[in-house]
Amino acid sequence: MGRHSRFQSSEMAVEIESKREQILTAMVRVVGRQGYEATSVADVIEEAGTTRTTFYRNFEDKHECFLAAYDVLIDRVFTRIVGECDAGRSWVDRVRKGLATLLDFFAEEPEMARAAVVEVAGAGAEARRKHTDALTRFTAYLDGGRRLHPEAELPEHISTMAAGAVSALIFDELVAERGAQLPSQLPELLFAMLVPYIGPAAAAEEMRRAA
Amino acid sequence: MLPSPQPDDFSHAFEAAFARLQVVVEEGYGAPGDWPVRIAAAIRAGFEFAADDPGTANVLTNEAIARGRDGFARYNRLVDYCAGLLAPGRELRAENEQLPEILERSLAGGLIMLIAQRVDQGRAAELRALVPEAVQFVLTPYLGLEEARRAAAAGAG
Numbered sequence: 001m002g003r004h005s006r007f008q009s010s011e012m013a014v015e016i017e018s019k020r021e022q023i024l025t026a027m028v029r030v031v032g033r034q035g036y037e038a039t040s041v042a043d044v045i046e047e048a049g050t051t052r053t054t055f056y057r058n059f060e061d062k063h064e065c066f067l068a069a070y071d072v073l074i075d076r077v078f079t080r081i082v083g084e085c086d087a088g089r090s091w092v093d094r095v096r097k098g099l100a101t102l103l104d105f106f107a108e109e110p111e112m113a114r115a116a117v118v119e120v121a122g123a124g125a126e127a128r129r130k131h132t133d134a135l136t137r138f139t140a141y142l143d144g145g146r147r148l149h150p151e152a153e154l155p156e157h158i159s160t161m162a163a164g165a166v167s168a169l170i171f172d173e174l175v176a177e178r179g180a181q182l183p184s185q186l187p188e189l190l191f192a193m194l195v196p197y198i199g200p201a202a203a204a205e206e207m208r209r210a211a
Numbered sequence: 212m213l214p215s216p217q218p219d220d221f222s223h224a225f226e227a228a229f230a231r232l233q234v235v236v237e238e239g240y241g242a243p244g245d246w247p248v249r250i251a252a253a254i255r256a257g258f259e260f261a262a263d264d265p266g267t268a269n270v271l272t273n274e275a276i277a278r279g280r281d282g283f284a285r286y287n288r289l290v291d292y293c294a295g296l297l298a299p300g301r302e303l304r305a306e307n308e309q310l311p312e313i314l315e316r317s318l319a320g321g322l323i324m325l326i327a328q329r330v331d332q333g334r335a336a337e338l339r340a341l342v343p344e345a346v347q348f349v350l351t352p353y354l355g356l357e358e359a360r361r362a363a364a365a366g367a368g
Contacts, residue, residue, distance in 0.1 A: 155344030155347050168317065188313045189317075191311050200352045200353070
C-alpha cells in the first residue's frame with residue numbers, strides 16, 4: 001500500500017468512527033427525549049444526519065446501538081467525575097465533588113440523563129445489567145467511607161443501598177422533568193449518600209456546608 | 212428471565228401484587244414493640260415476600276419502571292407507601308437535628324433498588340440474608356450509627 005492510499009484509509013477510518021459517534025450521540029438524545037420504546041432507527045438516523053446504510057453498517061439494530069451508546073455515555077460520566085475528584089481530597093470532599101459533578105452533568109444534558117437513568121430500565125435485561133454495572137462502578141468509589149467508622153461495622157452492601165437511595169431520588173426528578181434543578185438538591189442528596197457512613201449529625205453538618 | 216405481563220395485564224398485575232405486598236408488610240409493621248422493632252419486622256416481611264415470589268417483586272419494581280408514565284406512577288405509589296412507614300422514625304431524633312425532607316424516599320429507594328437488582332439477577336433468595344443490613348441502613352438516620360447497628364443485630368433485624 002502506498003503512502004497516499006494509507007493516508008486515505010486512515011482518513012476513512014476517522015470518518016467511519018466519527019459517523020459512529022454521531023449515531024451513538026443521536027441515539028442517546030432521541031431516547032432521552034421521546035423514550036426507548038417510541039424511538040425508531042429512522043428517528044436516530046434523522047437526528048444524526050446520516051443514512052440507513054451507515055447505521056446498519058455500524059449496528060445490527062436499535063437495541064445494539066442503544067447498548068453501545070449507553071457504554072459510551074457512562075464512560076463519559078465517569079471520566080468527568082473522576083477528573084473532578086482529586087485523590088488528595090478527603091473521602092467526604094470527593095463524594096461531595098463527585099455528586100455535584102454528576103448533578104451538573106445531568107442538568108446540562110437532560111436528555112442524556114433521562115436515557116442513562118430512566119429509559120435504560122425499559123430497554124431490556126442487557127441494558128438493565130449495564131445500568132447495574134454502572135451503579136457498581138459508583139459504589140466502588142463509596143467503599144472508602146467504610147474506613148471512617150470501622151467500629152460501626154457497616155453492612156457489606158451499604159454502598160449499593162446508598163447509591164440506590166441517591167439514584168432513586170435522581171430518577172424521581174428526571175421522571176418529573178426537573179433535571180435542570182438537580183444541582184440545587186445537592187445538599188439533601190449529599191445527606192442521603194453520606195448518612196449511612198458518617199451518621200445523621202455529621203451528615204447534617206455536611207448538608208449545611210453544601211447549601 | 213422472569214416472564215413479563217402483557218401491557219393490558221400490567222396494571223392488574225401491579226395492583227394485585229401491591230395489595231399482597233401491603234398485607235404482608237402491614238402484618239409485620241403491626242408487630243408489638245417500638246417503631247424500630249416494627250419497621251424491622253416490616254422490612255423482613257417485604258424482603259421475604261420478594262424472596263418467595265420474585266416474579267411478583269419484579270412486577271412491582273423492574274417491570275413498573277420499564278412501563279413509561281403509567282408504570283412510573285404506580286412505582287411512585289410503592290415508594291410513597293414505603294416512605295410513609297419510615298416517617299415515624301423522625302420522632303426519635305432530637306428537635307434540633309434536622310433531617311432532609313427527601314430522607315424517607317431515599318431510604319425506600321435504596322431498599323427497593325437492592326430488591327430489584329437481586330430479583331433481576333435471579334438472586335432473590337439472597338434477600339433473606341440481607342434483612343439485617345437493610346434494617347441497619349434504614350435505622351441509621353434516626354438512631355445513629357452505633358444504635359442502629361445494635362438494634363439490627365439484637366433482633367430488631
